[in-house]
Amino acid sequence: MSSRSSRSSTWMTRVGVLLVVAGLVLAGYVAWQLYGTNATSQRTHRSLVDEVERKWEQQNSYRAGQDGPRGGVPTDHGDVTAVVRIPAFGDDYAVPVLEGSSDEVLASGFGHLDGTAGAGERGNYALAAHRVTHGEPLRDLPSLEPGDEVVVETARWTYTYVLDTPGDGLTVPFTGTWVLADLPRNPDAGGVQPPGREPAQRLITLTTCSELFHTDDRLVAFGHLVSKDERNRDRPF
Numbered sequence: 001m002s003s004r005s006s007r008s009s010t011w012m013t014r015v016g017v018l019l020v021v022a023g024l025v026l027a028g029y030v031a032w033q034l035y036g037t038n039a040t041s042q043r044t045h046r047s048l049v050d051e052v053e054r055k056w057e058q059q060n061s062y063r064a065g066q067d068g069p070r071g072g073v074p075t076d077h078g079d080v081t082a083v084v085r086i087p088a089f090g091d092d093y094a095v096p097v098l099e100g101s102s103d104e105v106l107a108s109g110f111g112h113l114d115g116t117a118g119a120g121e122r123g124n125y126a127l128a129a130h131r132v133t134h135g136e137p138l139r140d141l142p143s144l145e146p147g148d149e150v151v152v153e154t155a156r157w158t159y160t161y162v163l164d165t166p167g168d169g170l171t172v173p174f175t176g177t178w179v180l181a182d183l184p185r186n187p188d189a190g191g192v193q194p195p196g197r198e199p200a201q202r203l204i205t206l207t208t209c210s211e212l213f214h215t216d217d218r219l220v221a222f223g224h225l226v227s228k229d230e231r232n233r234d235r236p237f
Helices: 003-058
Strands: 073-075 078-085 095-099 110-112 123-128 149-153 157-163 171-173 202-209 217-230
Touching: 003 073, 003 078, 003 095, 078 110, 149 202
Parallel strands: 095 110, 123 202
Antiparallel strands: 073 078, 078 095, 078 149, 110 123, 149 157, 157 217, 171 217, 202 217
């Protein structure tokens, strides 16, 4: 074999090895995103829910009639202010709500979007979460229907919201910030509209990616508050 042929064969072998390695790295990255981040985030969800519920039980002053600070319970992942339960997703569905919408927050549960109302308050309680990777809290959002409940537990109260729009009823670009307004109004007159526009309304808005993989669009579902009960006690709204 000539030296030129030998060099060519060596070069082709090296290229082949590099392609195989690149393929393995890419496959590993995809597997981590689809499975590794889910396992890690789901453990984080369970850990944070257990931690915050334990601390709530220790804070007897809340149940004596005083609400805790809006900042919630400090944790290693951020301030947890609530726990979301969606009965349609199963009895064991419980995901913490943290303040903000940073990557770390959304890897740890729902993010309560800055500038929107708090749980149970007048206005629009807006939450965002991943639909794929990082625990996938809203993977099944498209399956929700009007009338499905979203239960939000805080240190003292349990707020029950009912959806007014289906989980797959509205898609907006990420620039569609109108969905976060206290009284959101769809600029598309023929599109899905939020509940009625009364100043005293207490709304909830759920947002997530409109597709399972990268997209700049968001799925949005709206609901309204129907009851408020003291945690672990019967109390009228």
